[in-house]
Amino acid sequence: MINKPHDTAARHTGEVLLDIRDLVVEVDNSGVWQPIVKGISLSLRRGEVLGLIGESGAGKSTLGLAALGFNRPGCRIAKGSVSFNGIDLLRESEGARRKIRGTRVAYVAQSAATSFNPCARIIDQTIECAMRLGGLTRQETIAQAKALYAEMQLPNPNEIGERYPHQVSGGQLQRAMTAMAMICKPDLIVFDEPTTALDVTTQVEVLASVRRIVTDHHTAALYITHDLAVVAQLAHRIMVLRHGELVEEAETERMLNHPQEAYTRSLWTVRNLEKPEEAPTQPILKVSHVDAHYGDFKVLEDICLDLPRGRTLAVVGESGSGKSTLARVVAGLLPATSGTISLNGAALASSLKQRAAGQLRGIQMIYQSADAALNPRHTVMDLVGRPVTLHTGLKGQACARRVVELLEMVELSEHHITSLPSELSGGQKQRVSIARAIAADPEVFICDEITSGLDQLVQEQILKLILNLQKELDKTYIFITHDIATVKAIADNVVVMQRGRIVQQGPKHELLSSPRHPYTKALLAAVPQMDPHWLDGLLNDSTASLRRQERFQVASAKTQDTWRPARLF
Amino acid sequence: MGSGFVTLFIVSLIIFAAIAVLPGDFAKVALGRSATPETVANFQRSLGLDRPVTERYVSWIGGAVKGDLGVSFSSGPGTPRTVNSIIGPRLKNTLFLAAIAALISVPMALLFGIIAAIRRNSWLDRSLNALTLVGISFPEFFVAYVLMLLLAVKLPIFYSLARITPGMDVVEIAERLALPVATICFGIIAHMMRMTRAAIINLLSSPYIEMAKLKGTAPWIIVLRHALPNAWAPISAVIAFNLAYLIVGVVVVEVVFVYPGIGQAMVDAVRSRDIPVVQGCALIFATAYILLNLLADVIAIATNPRLAHPR
Secondary structure, three states, rough: OOOOOOHHHHHHHHHHEEEEEEEEEEEEEEOEEEEEEEEEEEEEOOOOOEEEEEOOOHHHHHHHHOOOOOOOEEEEEEEEEEEEEEEHHHHHHHHHHHHOOOOOOEEOOOOHHHHHOOOOOOHHHHOOOHHHHHHHHHHHHHHHHHHHHHHOOOOOOOHHHHHHHHHOOHHHHHHHHHHHHOOOOEEEEEOOOOOOOOOOHHHHHHHHHHHHHHHHHOEEEEEEEEEHHHHHOOOOEEEEEEEEEEEEEEEHHHHOOOOOOOHHHHHHHHHOOOOOOOOOOEEEEEEEEEEEEEOOOOEEEEEEEEEEOOOEEEEEEEOOOOOHHHHHHHHHHOOOOOEEEEEEEEEEEEOOHOHHHHHHEEEEEEEHHHHOOOOOOOOOOHHHHHHHHHHOOHHHHHHHHHHHHHHHHHOOOHHHHHHHHHOOHHHHHHHHHHHHHHOOOEEEEEEOOEEEOOOHHHHHHHHHHHHHHHHHHHOEEEEEEOOOHHHHOOOEEEEEEEEOOEEEEHHHHHHHHHOOOOHHHHHHHHHOOOOOOOOHHHHOOOHHHHHHHHHHHHOOOOOHHHOOOOOOO | OOHHHHHHHHHHHHHHHHHHHHHHHHHHHHHOOOOHHHHHHHHHHHHOOOOOHHHHHHHHHHHHOOOOOOOOOOEOOOOOHHHHHHHHHHHHHHHHHHHHHHHHHHHHHHHHHHHHHHHOOOOHHHHHHHHHHHHHHHHHHHHHHHHHHHHHHHOOOOOOOOOOOOOOOOOHHHHHHHHHHHHHHHHHHHHHHHHHHHHHHHOOOOOHHHHHHOOOOHHHHHHHHHHHHHHHHHHHHHHHHEEEEEEEEEEEHHHHHOOHHHHHHHHHHOOOOOHHHHHHHHHHHHHHHHHHHHHHHHHHHHOOOOOOOOO
């Protein structure tokens, strides 16, 4: 039985550990200092976990870094005070702050994959702070690190440290980073979206490990996330931030059950978007018995699916399950090694070069990262106008008129036509990507995790847009996602993938209400619920622990299995 | 490795083809204006120039593979001078000069580059940058003459001619070579240092560097332990490029200081249309480039953990 953090009385009795008063942080916007944190105060007692939530740009990370007396290059702390254990971090010298960082206050970053030095073994990075602190020999410190790896439930805690970061999976790396933060037994850990980049099934394991270690060591934590359901599992108290200001602050239970502000309530409702399932129609795209390989390595095995016209097929599964590979095979970017794909009854050549122009036009992709998929030097006119000219032959004024039409379809306006991608927000960039795909007037859209990089409110808008376009234009979508809430919002049919195979497929309601395959069950159970006791329930459920066992095996198998070539855009 | 050989083979073809289509005929130049067509033809036959191009190439490359670059056109009747005997000592001199310059410039460039990266935007960084910009901007012969004027003519500490003979002791050689080495180093330190600094600074915005800062790691440890190991690939590429330049590109310095290196040998051979020597020099230059770049690639692979420690 795991101690629930809510049981600890620390928040009422402990001394104040961190006290941030009227903090103002400004960012240099081409010579003008603009505030991104506008006078926020917070205090945290020993052993207490405080959740900070809000969309991107709310100032969560900036606030989290300020707890270490740190500001990113291009930012400055303009006003306020940060007092840690009675030490005013902002008045101290850089040298004094360095002594506290890593030893008294530690930081766990969002992306473990990029936050580990690729050239050093994990163990050396884990013990770096402790070695600097001195007092213990290298051997003793390594033993401590191994104990922490075991506590974080990493596989092979005695050997895993000898590996390089690229040799372990994302979820394992995230746990190793938490072990790295714990090595000096700090009083406070700042967790900056530690599970955001992970699959739901991995997220559960990391969440459980983080919560156990924080509770057992009586460590205070600032837990930053945009996912309410996640923070509800850990935090005693939650602060909602928006545009650098505090919206609302309350104890977790009260925040979940009685949110006071309209903005907080809007965060709650996003997850409730649900598309009514529609009756199947004639299939437009048929995939039968498709295999695909990267070199000698089989990445897709015996994939069979039908895509009904005007409907949405959601493809779900964790990273490395072959979702994106399936998209690449359908689009012809990766030739299938066997099996057939047909569009409108006509067989598609497996490789892009052998497909007819009409077939190429018929399938269009929209990518997860609009930043990577849009040429940063092209204006919206170039980006959208080029496929218009290519596929319809329109030029000059006619082309410009069509581009404006397309922009209006995706709820952008005419004045965006001269913008560069860097001048647009994340949601606007994704809209431009969508407009570019519509320009080709395809029959099938392949949407590869198009909402996963976006804030929840923006996600909702994009999903609504996608649904409206489907209604108006009768388009067909293959929607790749790892998020079950997104599946609920847009899908008619669902395909669940695991390790290159389809483990279950069927209509949405059937699959979500009665998952047959154990992996589908595990996937659904791992979706965080708006209930502070959800994680306890999941962990205490005996069948759940069986599932966890199974996922664990999957995770260790994944270490060897998941590799992919550099994405070709 | 294989691609290196293929490149070398293609380069040898290009060298041979380029020289074959060049205007100018050694026989005509050597025999002067008064030569009759018969004597020219005879002379050509004795040099083997009458044979078809392909045949000449095959015999040349066949010899080159075995380390024999052929016979110089300057051989007298009965006293053959091989290309190896002309180039050999010159190559040794060039390699000697290059080695000394490399031993001085590479550590200095790395050291300055790292210091500049650690103390970036400080006055030290700015002055190093300004100085190296000057180093890159001035042509080598200009630097050579300025150094000569200051340190050999106005203040006669060093020699303006870098003639070394066998039997000189170390101090004397050092004195003779001081100015050419200084001239070369001035240019290549600048280049290597700036690239080292850029490669490191480029990495300093990485998330793992921010992580190291948040772990309270000191700035110089961040650069040495977290940035530098990730920067070896670009740094070794620029060092290889500059070392190749030491062998291939020092001809200007050799001419200015009258140093008997391979660059000067090639210039002399071009002037007298001694084609086998020109070809031999070109082939050696190409080999040096390819070998050093190969070495840089090996370093880049060895320091990339993804390649050195596959899953």
